[in-house]
Amino acid sequence: MTIPFFDISRQHAQIENQLIEAASRVIRSGRYILGSEVEQFEQDCVLFLGGGLHALAVSSGTDSLLLALMALEIGPGDEVIVPSFTFFATAGCVSRVGATPVFADSCPISFNLDPADVVRRISKRTKAIIPVHLFGQAADMDEIMAVAKDHGLKVIEDAAQAFGATYKGQAVGTLGDFGTYSFYPTKNLGALGDAGLLVTKTSDLARRAEILRVHGMEPKYHHQFIGGNFRLDALQTALLRVKLPHLSEWNLKRCEKARIYIDALSPVADLPTNIDSVVGRGALGGGSCLPGILPDRSHIWNQFTIQVGCAGARTRLREYLASQGIGTDIYYPIPLHRQACFAHLPVPVAPLPVAEYLANNVLSLPIFPELTKVEQSRIVEAISDFYRQP
């Protein structure tokens, strides 16, 4: 039996007829860019996120970040604080608008931005913070919003992996100045291609972003600002509209699978980990390598990520699982402050030990909604076997 790390085709097999019907509807409509399909989807998303918002469907999660930075007029001379342990786009977009990404360290339990470390890295050039709700769990938003308020900073929530996750009952992405989401196929709501969403509560910002989405053009052929083409296809939104009504159920299925992993792996989870030496004893509650779930928030488990301490153990576990036909992946093997493209940036004012540790030690296990019970038992068994070996 081979168990894929991720397989979206199982999900699409269940709804194939509706997907084909939605695609046919768009093909017949003759309207392929923006238009009523896209507007309907934006309204569906506003409802899903709890209302009181402006939503813009855009070409990708990356482009939604870029659009947020552009709408906030962040550019050369400005600094934006981002986690080092995240997907590249969070920081890449900051550089693309000409601003400087300033990397901050992460919490070893939730993998999210450490608010205390953010404070340490604020300078007089800092304009914004981009917390990422990594792997589907909200960052410490109360603390981050308080820091932002104290220092007059904007907050863009990178909720690419957390569409449907909540913080104190509110959808993540709706708490800062902007929220950005990705519908890349591996995200909890995956398109059949690239797609993203930008939300804000502020109508002026929404209006500005809407104009920037179409080359800063308003009215036609009059350009107010320099924007770009950040439009989403009607075809993708029609397909996403078929999938959105299933999302809560799919997110619940991911939660069930996370629970099964936590229960089944806890006995073996006294796993060799050396994070204590990096961040201080007890930071992981006794050295458990299972992902931490923090209070006041719901986790939607875009990834189930364990920490495999001790030099070489991650590679050995990964190879062992591969030999049993089990797919795994590493999100993310290199912290962003170590990426070649950022080598020209000023040296960070303080080291980033947690980001370094996580990049060297994390391993993500299969957790998509259609993963079967039998498959998951096999994964748990294989991990237990690995740790039983002498």
Ligand SMILES: *Cc1c(COP(=O)(O)O)cnc(C)c1O
């Ligand atoms: C996926 C992702 C993005 C980018 O989204 P795309 O739709 O792939 O452009 C940005 N930030 C994070 C944290 C992501 O996981």
